[in-house]
Amino acid sequence: MTMRQPRKSRLLSRPFATAHVSHATIIIALILATLAAPSAATAQRPGRLNLDEWERIDRKDLPEDLQEWLAQVDVIITEDEEETFLRLESEFQREEFMKQFWLQRDPSAGTPQNEYYDEYQRRLEHVARMFSRDTPREGRETDRGRMYLMLGEPTTIKRLHNTREAVPVEIWWYHANPKLGIPPFFSLAFFQRSGLGEFQLYSPLMDGPLKLLNADGQRQANSPIGRQALVQTIGEGSVGRAYDVLLNVDPELAQVALSFFPNDVGGLVGNSSAAMRSEIMIGDIEYIPTRMMPDARWAYRILTGVVEADVRFESLPIRARAFALVDSTGNAFLHYGVMTEGQRLNLNNYEDKWFITFEISGWVVDEQNRVITSVSGTAGEPSKFLEADLQEEDARRLRSGPIVYLDRLPLVDGTFEFDLVLENNLTGEYGRDETRLRVPSPMPSTLQSSPAILVWDVYTDQQYDAYDAHYPFQVGPYTMIPALDNTFLTDAGIYIFRQIYVPRSHSDRIVLTYRLENDAGIVIDRTEYANVANADRFGTVNHGTRINVTDVAPGDYRLFVDVQGDASAGEVFDITLRDPSDAEARQPFIYLLPGPPPTDPIFALDRARQLRTLGRIDEAIPMLQAALLRVEDEEFIELQIELLMEAGRFAEVRELLQRVLVENPNNVAMLEVIGLASSSMGDHWDAIRYYERARILAEEESTELLNPLASAYYADNRIDKAREMLQLSLQINPDQPQIQRLLDELLNKR
Secondary structure (H helix, E strand, C coil), X not given: CCCCHHHHHXXXXXXXXXXXXXXXXXXXXXXXXXXXXXXXXXXXXCCCCCHHHCCCCCHHHCCHHHHHHHHHCCCCCCHHHHHHHCCCCCHHHHHHHHHHHHHCCCCCCCCCCCHHHHHHHHHHHHHHHHCCCCCCCCHHHCHHHHHHHHHCCCCEXXXXXXXXXXXXXXXXXXXXXHHHCCCCEEEEEEEEHHHCCCEEECCCCCCCHHHHXXXXXXXXXXXXXXXXXXXXXXXXXXXXXXXXXXXXXXXXXXXXXXXXXXXXXXXXXXXXXXXXXXXXXXXXXXXXXHHHCCCCHHHHHHHHCCCCCCCCECCCCCEEEEEEEECCCCCEEEEEEEEEEHHHCEEEEECCEEEEEEEEEEEEEECCCCEEEECCCHHHCCEEEEEEEECHXXXXXHHHCEEEEEEEEEECCEEEXXXXXXXXXXXXXXXXXXXXXXXXXXXXXXXXXXXXXXXXXXXECCCCCCCCCECCCEECCEEEEECCCCEXXXXXXEEEEEEEECCCCCCCCEEEEEEEEECCEEEEEEEEEECHHHCCCCCEEEEEEEECCCCCCCEEEEEEEEECCCCCCCEEEEEEEECCCCCCCCCCEEECCCECCCCCHHHHHHHHHHHHHCCCHHHHHHHHHHHHCCCCCHHHHHHHHHHHHHCCCHHHHHHHHHHHHHHCCCCHHHHXXXXXXXXXXXXXXXXXXXXXXXXXXXXXXXXXXHHHHHHHHHHCCCHXXXXXXXXXXXXXXXXXXXXXXXXXXXXXXX
């Protein structure tokens, strides 16, 4: 049978569903770099409860254990959540609040593990151990402790001890998740003021480079006959001379003294725009908890007595497998399958039509516990709610036997954990499986191979077209149905498939061995050879074989599979052979749907997002650029702009946006981004021009526009205009302590 869509319902000899799935468009909020920090100004709090109707308890009047709990979460709890907690009346309500507090932050809801809770406890232990040594305060109360609890472990830390010119300084570099609403790449600096005491968070604007110098360094910077400032780089005056002294101590320290942003040209041309942007970013970091939890409706339900119980049981038996396979384009897909008994799912009849419903959730997590991608459902939620219309015959078969669900996800190279959950959304029963994945890169340096896939059947599309829709577990013209329970019928044989990844220098033939045995001894011992000449241009060899077991007695066996010379050890599978007439040899109900071909640009978009999360911006940009040659989609363009901004390629951002603005000159968001790119290049006059044009076109004033505009005016030495913009920003939202501090600083410059 062929695989072309008009005949897809007859593709498989085994019964399978080609049911309709409500695939909603995946909605992911792409926040442009200049807008990525919606300081408290724009946070909408829908349905905010009037808490004054309930009596408030002072924190110091709470039992000690509750005071300690609040102290531990002080950095991440929002004001609304804390105020709700202080109005709870019973011990039961408080216990429920503390439980739900962590559940609401669980990135993989539905699995037994709460990665956020585990990570936060690790951070608490770290700050208690490391940051309370030089202060009487708890480690979590220090500046370093608060930032560590909020942002996690830095990518790298540089510690500069007391030198002849500078006080002790720690520089932390971060690659942050863009969803936090902060720049993905930035640094923070902590210093011992005057060389003594607790490390404090340094501010390029409020402190300035002179504060990083000790007495001897300040004498050099303040001496009119001292060191010559790098006038061409940073400008004249004490700041320029202080920068010159710091540059001699450590170039990275000198950069951080002016700006927390890498590639920020604006910080190195004699103005303080970058310093002001750094100060605003500190406020954005402090706003992360509210951005993650914009309202406290979940807590209101506990206060008002309307608590929704979500009782779930890990009692649904499942068998699952997941494999990363490379297609002919050199890109990998995660193919996964899960099987359970059909009678354990929701099977119903309505108006003589049968349908089944269940929910699939899944997360791909890297070694730093970052969610790289997920099984996506409505609005980007990491789950799919599936339903299938069935014929009565299909319904009977499903009820009496197993059901298999197959799907795929695009995935970049690396090492990951895949956490998969299948749930009966009516009974709350679920089953869970975890798989460790190693996704190879093209042309590896050593011989590698994928795990072996044991397969029930292989279906060949005689009219294969790489640009047609593809199925899960399809490689080229071949679609495989994996044997998730390792049970085979003796008349069907055992199909085994794997990919072998060959380095350029490899010329020897590849030896594969298979051995089937039971307690009585070896039943089948077989050796095969894979031809290196069959490797595609990315070094991938697709190798499949079929082991005939017609003459083998039904029963339990062990199957040994090995590729000689690759980096992994051989594999052992416990398998069961059944007679075709055996009543228990029930054929499964296969549920799968075709999806876009591997060449579809949507996969480039997905992979670019994954690379961004992994910090591999230089790989994401050309991948998305190639997709943009095929499709002009706003979502693609927005992500490419973000990537270029993060890479500090501001000139390319301006070039791209100027072309976009020709078609849409009134695009306020694009005007704001081009304003930020201009400001980052030190072109503050242009930045002001674009920002002011955006103000005219915007429906109303917003802090996202006023704050960077104030920064541009400040850098252009137009202090009165900067002060005016900050005052307008605070009128819109007074709850911006960092902006208030900036305004106070400017008022002192009168």
